[in-house]
Amino acid sequence: MLILASQSPRRVELLQRITKDFEVEPAQIDERALPISAPATYVQTLAQAKGRAVSDLHPEATVIAADTMVAYQDDLLGKPQDEAAAFAMLKALSGKTHHVHTGVFVHKPDGTEKLQVVTTAVEFWPLSDDEIKQYLACGEYQDKAGAYGIQGQGALLIKGIVGDYYNVMGLPISTLARML
């Protein structure tokens, strides 16, 4: 049996490109309980914690979990608390290149675990306050790390990327397919 330990609709959609034969069981973990470390390490720690929360309940299954963070300079940008926080995130990212890190965890029925991180560089156009406000008004920022969705209207903010597009959405499926 294959279980996706996620409530992210994007992750469900992306995993379906690998297989449609899986179940969804979101992991209930307190992300604040984990020590914050370097971004590429932190997303792996979170992905592992989410995955183990489910694989402990289903040791016989293959369990997949992931965690996506936006890193800019020393800041780790998760999902914005509110519109003001989202505005501040996008203002900081405007005209600059930031990195999106997704940690991916796979638990196999034989008990072995795999953990990887994939990083994509994303360059934003310079954004005026009005452009940011116009983007926030579409509301898609609310459940997105870094307050934007590359797969939606957020595409209009992005000048270019270096690396895996799907990694920015939340699941680097070509890497995951090779981990399974």
Ligand SMILES: Cc1cn([C@H]2C[C@H](O)[C@@H](COP(=O)(O)OP(=O)(O)OP(=O)(O)O)O2)c(=O)[nH]c1=O
């Ligand atoms: C940067 C970016 C993030 N995202 C989303 C992917 C993730 O759903 C979310 C990052 O938050 P996560 O905490 O990684 O994931 P989640 O809480 O949505 O779901 P779960 O923990 O149950 O797996 O941001 C996009 O959809 N598009 C983007 O361009």
